[in-house]
Amino acid sequence: MDCQEIIKKSIADGDAVIPELEAQKICRNFNIACPPTILAKGKEQCSSVAQAMGYPVVIKVFSRHIVHKSDVGGVITGIQNADQLDKAFEQLMDNVSKNAPGAEVEGVIVQKQMPKGVEVVVGGLKNDQFGPVVMFGLGGIYVEVFKDVSFRLAPLNKDEALRQVKETKVYKLLQGVRGEKPCDVAALCEVIVNTGRLLAAFPEIKELDFNPVFCYPDGCTVVDARLVLK
Incomplete structure (x- = not known):
């Protein structure tokens, strides 16, 4: 495109x-x-993408209803390994659920931390x-x-x-x-x-x-x- x-x-x-x-x-x-960036549809894909990309990574909520991701806790940086990623994914989803309850989440952006x-x-x-x-x-x-x-x-x-x-x-x-x-x-x-x-x-x-x-x-x-x- x-x-x-x-x-x-x-x-x-x-x-x-x-x-x-x-x-x-x-x-x-x-x-x-721009940094290497890939959209993951769920936690398992998020983990595999991060592994292939190489840590450290940043994850961001992907939603057309959320313009300013940081304002709703939709960005987590400095993720150094798979265990941290697992916790960060859950935290990200919890933040968005609390701070933007009406937003439709289409996935999670995984980005190489520069x-x-x-x-x-x-x-x-x-x-x-x-x-x-x-x-x-x-x-x-x-x-x-x-x-x-x-x-x-x-x-x-x-x-x-x-x-x-x-x-x-x-x-x-x-x-x-x-x-x-x-x-x-x-x-x-x-x-x-x-x-x-x-x-x-x-x-x-x-x-x-x-x-x-x-x-x-x-x-x-x-x-x-x-x-x-x-």
Whole structure:
């Protein structure tokens, strides 16, 4: 299924947000890297998928009725082995049952837990006056606290993306602090450029949110991808 077909199906299904697995497919079509991610239908399949993928893993509830998984306890990270996975699966289901009792659960997403990097956010929206706009800044749980962000019209090139990155305070972290290796800023700029291309390519996408994006000395990975439809 290509990107346009995914979007059309999501609209036909009445989805306000493109489901995570499909969102990752769209990202990969635009050379935006995401962690290995597989949907499991039950505990047994969840266990076999995790075993094949290799620990540590993250599990997330998969439900079209739940947009913000963390808000209902629908994400459990740092699972190191099969015993922990078994307990985490039961905890996840219990959390969702209590906090989102009306949600239809279609399965559990098993995702390879990526090593920590410098956390940034890459986002975008459609502005009524200017069109597609790409945002970059400090990511993770602090994005709303520090509001260390910069904006550019999309599409944009790598030189403009680099200027956008340099406008933020997080750029100092990307250069390496206290003996840490500098991050691959060129790869990050490529993510920003490709995000702008993605946003400009599909008028049906109202906004997108890649948070966090982990930046490493040798690349970047979008850990969580959210694409919101008009």
